[in-house]
Amino acid sequence: MITPFRYSSLIFILILLLCRFTVPVVDVHAATERMVRVVYFVPRDRPFQWNIPTTLDTQIKAVQRFYAEQMEAHGHGRKTFNLKTDTNGKLVVHPATGKFDDTYYHTDALNKITKEVGTQFDMGKDIYIVIADISTERIQGNCGIARFDGGPVMIPATGDCVQGDHGVDLIAHELGHALNLEHDFRDESYIMSYGAAREKLSVCAASMLSVNPFFNQDGNAGNTANALATIQMLTSPTYPANEENWTLRFNVRDMNGIHQVQFLLSVPREAISLISCQSFNNIQNTTVEFDMPTGATIAPVNNIYIRVVDQNGNISGKSWTLNVTETAETKTINTNSTETYLTLTYDNPDALVPINNPTEWAG
Ligand SMILES: [Zn+2]
Known part of the structure; x- marks a missing residue:
């Protein structure tokens, strides 16, 4: 015999069961619908x-x-x-x-x-x-x-x-x-x-x-916890001044899988701009190289910025200020030309940082 107490308990269990099956569906929908x-x-x-x-x-x-x-x-x-x-x-x-x-x-x-x-x-x-x-x-x-x-x-x-x-x-x-x-x-x-x-x-x-x-409203993008990327600069700090191809090298690691790595640059009196990007298919660890644009070596200070876009659209990034100064190691090749070496200095070659904090804005 079902007493009123047991009957209400049954209803309660039924409601619980209904919730079990319906609530998660609603939650997933609400979480992705941005x-x-x-x-x-x-x-x-x-x-x-x-x-x-x-x-x-x-x-x-x-x-x-x-x-x-x-x-x-x-x-x-x-x-x-x-x-x-x-x-x-x-x-x-x-x-x-x-x-x-x-x-x-x-x-x-x-x-x-x-x-x-x-x-x-x-x-x-x-x-x-x-x-x-x-x-x-x-x-x-x-x-x-x-x-x-x-x-x-x-x-x-x-x-x-x-x-x-x-x-x-x-x-x-x-x-x-x-x-x-x-x-x-x-x-x-x-x-x-x-x-x-x-x-x-x-x-x-x-x-x-x-x-x-x-x-990506119907996918899981953006719902996965963001493991921050690790970005490490590998470039040698000493560079020939007249080198045609100034290449910067970085190691990038991201547990969520790398979708794209971007290279951005700003020189004095100019806003930061994208210079190039490279696409990746969900790998977690890679070395990337980016060429500085022609003429960039002239600038005494180059603010460079590496951004990592993971498979879920999360962004990590790190910027460096490269101070480019002439070193004492000036070598005379012949009487007509002098090869000057530049010293590239930067702080903190390793980075584990989120970027795009809410105070950042652009016009
Ligand atoms: Zn803008």
């Missing part, structure tokens, strides 16, 4: 401009299409990010009213606005594109800025920066940073350059995005 969301932020003394959500719907869908077309062109299929839309497929634009007047946001806008928006939305999982309606029509003097590794992206609501195709370019570029793409000034047509007609992803960028969790 998307791009849009917030329209208006300081308290400015009016909402009701045409802006419609403009954004067109522009951000064009950005989504840009990535899909470029990924397909590079042989990765029509991979792109998911966008928060309503049941009619229209972009959801979350409104947010600032706690302060317009002028408050003229400086340090990224931090100030992110802090306020962060109290209303969980900005940890999704990438937020924040459209800031401030009268300067710039974000800290820039057309747009973004934090690496998940954003947010911040662009002005109005002005020349966001007009028509410029707006589409700008959003695609800043979103690229949030998706961990670095600047790439090798070709003015690359979206991560500062070119006037940006319309392409580089081979390196497309390959990197092919493992990005935002572009």
